[in-house]
Amino acid sequence: MIWIQVRDVLTGHTRLAAARVPIIRALAADEHPEVTEGRWDGDKIVLMAFPDRETFTAWATSPEYREISKDRLAAAETTGILVRGLT
Secondary structure, X not given: OEEEEEOOOOOOHHHXXXXXXXXXXXXXXXXXXXXXXXXXXXXXXXXXXOOOHHHHHHHHXXXXXXXXXXXXXXXXXXXXXXXXXXX
16 A cells, blocks of 8 residues: 655556556555545555565566656655555
8 A cells, every 4th residue: 555645746657657567456546535434644545466575576676666756756745555465
């Protein structure tokens, strides 16, 4: 999960990031998530799936992702959380 608090407009970043590595599945992206319990300070949420930790690490540290993440880092305050899925 990536928590994003937008400072400027982000256009197509998730779509572009997923397109660069076909193994990534974008499961959800919402620019106005509804808080149903507790407190949420984010403006947007993105949920992506990777087949394993190694694939995530290869994607997150790749020169291609580092290049396109410059826009996200310049435009938003983010928190990334890596969790194991259910099998």
